[in-house]
Amino acid sequence: MGLNEVLIEAKALTKKFDDFVAVDQIDFKVYKGECVGFLGPNGAGKTTTVKMMYCFLPPTSGELKIKGFSVLTSSREVKAIVGVAPQEDNLDPDFSVIQNLTVHARYFDIPKAEAKKRADEQLKFFQLEEKACSPVTGLSTGMKRRLIFARALINKPLILLLDEPTTGLDPQARHLVWDEVRYLKKQQVTIILTTHYMDEAQILCDRILIIDKGKIIEEGTPTELIKKHIGREVLELDYDEKLVPQLKETFSGSRIEKLGDRLQIFTDKPHGVFDSFLAEYKPQNVSIRNANLEDVFLKLTGRGLREI
Amino acid sequence: MSQPNLRKSPAKFTIPKLSYRVWSVWRRNLDVFLKTIAVNFLPSLLEPILYLVAFGFGLGGFIQEINGQPYINFLAPALVAIAIMYGSFFECTYSSFVRMYFQKTFDAIATTPVSVEEVVAGELLWGATRSTINASIVLVVVVLFGLVTSPLFLFLPVFAFFGGLMFASMAMCFTSIAPHVDFFNYPSFLFLTPMLFLSGTFFPLTAMPQAVQAIAITVLPLTHIVNITRGAISGSVEPILGLNPEILLPISIIWLIAVTAFFFVLSINLMKKRLIA
Ligand SMILES: Nc1ncnc2c1ncn2[C@@H]1O[C@H](COP(=O)(O)OP(=O)(O)OP(=O)(O)O)[C@@H](O)[C@H]1O
Ligand SMILES: [Mg+2]
Numbered sequence: 001m002g003l004n005e006v007l008i009e010a011k012a013l014t015k016k017f018d019d020f021v022a023v024d025q026i027d028f029k030v031y032k033g034e035c036v037g038f039l040g041p042n043g044a045g046k047t048t049t050v051k052m053m054y055c056f057l058p059p060t061s062g063e064l065k066i067k068g069f070s071v072l073t074s075s076r077e078v079k080a081i082v083g084v085a086p087q088e089d090n091l092d093p094d095f096s097v098i099q100n101l102t103v104h105a106r107y108f109d110i111p112k113a114e115a116k117k118r119a120d121e122q123l124k125f126f127q128l129e130e131k132a133c134s135p136v137t138g139l140s141t142g143m144k145r146r147l148i149f150a151r152a153l154i155n156k157p158l159i160l161l162l163d164e165p166t167t168g169l170d171p172q173a174r175h176l177v178w179d180e181v182r183y184l185k186k187q188q189v190t191i192i193l194t195t196h197y198m199d200e201a202q203i204l205c206d207r208i209l210i211i212d213k214g215k216i217i218e219e220g221t222p223t224e225l226i227k228k229h230i231g232r233e234v235l236e237l238d239y240d241e242k243l244v245p246q247l248k249e250t251f252s253g254s255r256i257e258k259l260g261d262r263l264q265i266f267t268d269k270p271h272g273v274f275d276s277f278l279a280e281y282k283p284q285n286v287s288i289r290n291a292n293l294e295d296v297f298l299k300l301t302g303r304g305l306r307e308i
Numbered sequence: 309m310s311q312p313n314l315r316k317s318p319a320k321f322t323i324p325k326l327s328y329r330v331w332s333v334w335r336r337n338l339d340v341f342l343k344t345i346a347v348n349f350l351p352s353l354l355e356p357i358l359y360l361v362a363f364g365f366g367l368g369g370f371i372q373e374i375n376g377q378p379y380i381n382f383l384a385p386a387l388v389a390i391a392i393m394y395g396s397f398f399e400c401t402y403s404s405f406v407r408m409y410f411q412k413t414f415d416a417i418a419t420t421p422v423s424v425e426e427v428v429a430g431e432l433l434w435g436a437t438r439s440t441i442n443a444s445i446v447l448v449v450v451v452l453f454g455l456v457t458s459p460l461f462l463f464l465p466v467f468a469f470f471g472g473l474m475f476a477s478m479a480m481c482f483t484s485i486a487p488h489v490d491f492f493n494y495p496s497f498l499f500l501t502p503m504l505f506l507s508g509t510f511f512p513l514t515a516m517p518q519a520v521q522a523i524a525i526t527v528l529p530l531t532h533i534v535n536i537t538r539g540a541i542s543g544s545v546e547p548i549l550g551l552n553p554e555i556l557l558p559i560s561i562i563w564l565i566a567v568t569a570f571f572f573v574l575s576i577n578l579m580k581k582r583l584i585a
Contacts, residue, residue: 017585054419056415056418056419056584057584057585058584075423076421076423079419079420079421080421082419084419086415086416086419088412089412090411090412090413090415090416091416092336092411092413092416093411094340094343094411094413095339095340099339103336103339104416104420106332106335106336107329107332107333107417107420107421107422108420108421109332109421155420
């Protein structure tokens with residue numbers, strides 16, 4: 001990515017609501033063509049950060065530039081090249097599905113014929129063709145989210161901001177969204193994605209920023225983060241007090257955590273270590289799996305986990 | 309690294325920067341209006357007819373002539389003025405509030421190159437358009453009833469737009485502070501209703517004590533709107549505080565321009581403050 005153009009740059013970016021600091025002096029850069037995931041617990045400040053990127057919330061202090069344009073002084077230039085799929089449903093209930101796209105296109109000065117063409121393409125891709133003339137009020141939640149995504153693409157944006165694009169989608173629709181994200185990445189569209197689905201972030205994102213309480217607490221590629229914080233594999237088994245001493249002995253140096261009524265052992269040790277332990281103690285409900293981003297997330301944002 | 313405080317105080321009162329883009333917001337509202345034209349059109353046609361029949365013919369039969377004209381001729385211009393007032397006021401209170409608060413339409417438009425100021429200005433222009441449409445419908449009825457005695461009435465649709473813009477701007481100020489939709493009961497009952505009766509609409513202000521006349525001419529916008537519609541439809545204006553039409557009409561025009569400009573700028577600033585946290 002080194003030679004690539006920086007498209008989004010935040011320096012000490014801060015947003016306060018009265019005295020409450022929602023985003024606290026964050027710094028980050030996003031390069032052209034990257035897909036960057038913003039992960040964090042509810043209320044971490046993801047949406048607030050995204051809203052500053054599309055000039056909806058003015059930063060309280062610090063700097064935020066989109067393709068070199070300041071969000072404070074050049075919002076018109078910024079908004080022309082950004083596509084936004086907000087977290088909340090703000091489709092226009094006074095219009096039909098297709099009009100939601102064509103009316104939105106008009107705000108971008110896209111000529112009527114071109115708007116119609118793009119709208120038809122998007123509806124086709126997002127499998128909403130049959131609903132084209134229905135009122136949006138009659139759409140299901142998942143259909144609304146797809147339409148919101150389609151609407152974000154109507155101005156062929158250079159930068160796409162997707163705030164929880166797959167929340168409430170069925171598995172098919174989720175794959176549809178993933179396919180579209182992959183296709184847009186090939187087209188060199190720069191994407192900011194917030195999500196609570198770690199598998200989604202792991203699959204789609206080139207880089208992850210983990211945000212907690214308004215601060216960026218970690219960043220890296222999914223693989224880097226997993227390797228750094230978790231290791232290669234995770235052994236999971238039902239919590240059993242009697243096993244704890246043996247576990248600690250066998251996996252000395254590895255992290256052992258209790259999550260609910262399960263125990264998790266994170267290790268870089270080769271497979272064989274698990275096997276001999278299992279053969280000897282025969283614990284209940286065992287699974288061995290690859291370490292994933294969810295492990296990283298839970299460890300770093302530290303909710304519901306207890307090290308033993 | 310030094311931290312420049314970029315807090316761009318939205319509290320600062322500024323002259324809004326507007327572009328042609330306000331019309332795309334206006335167009336949105338026009339499109340919705342045209343979709344529902346049947347529901348919008350009939351009531352606004354029926355109401356002035358009812359007023360003219362009930363008050364003009366019915367009540368008017370018991371009332372002596374006012375300045376040598378039958379009561380129905382006195383009443384007709386006031387109905388045009390009332391249509392101007394209600395048209396944009398309701399559009400920019402209840403309807404704008406629904407779009408802003410429940411539908412999040414303003415938020416959606418603000419993600420495009422259209423600015424928040426332009427969204428609000430587009431709403432105001434649309435409110436003014438509603439006044440023009442409603443007033444024109446009443447005007448047509450008034451013409452069909454044969455109550456027009458001056459050719460100046462042809463200017464009224466244009467005037468209705470600017471008069472409507474004033475009420476739209478005032479309405480939008482209420483919208484900018486409305487916590488919920490029921491809040492609009494206050495301006496409706498405390499602002500519109502007194503105006504409806506005390507602006508020389510159903511009877512000449514000369515019948516009222518000097519103090520009421522003074523209040524009407526200084527703070528009730530509808531008084532000035534009625535002056536103009538009456539001048540344009542019947543060619544005569546009722547004196548207020550003993551002032552004759554040659555003085556009264558210029559006063560009304562200047563008053564309307566100044567107040568419209570003030571509230572137009574104020575309402576956009578207040579809405580910006582509300583919409584940008
Ligand atoms: N307009 C606002 N006024 C006051 N506080 C706000 C406002 N918007 C957000 N906040 C607060 O800022 C914090 C961050 O909110 P934000 O919406 O950015 O979280 P998030 O990371 O997107 O969470 P989620 O995963 O639930 O969507 C929260 O504590 C929230 O209550
Ligand atoms: Mg959010």
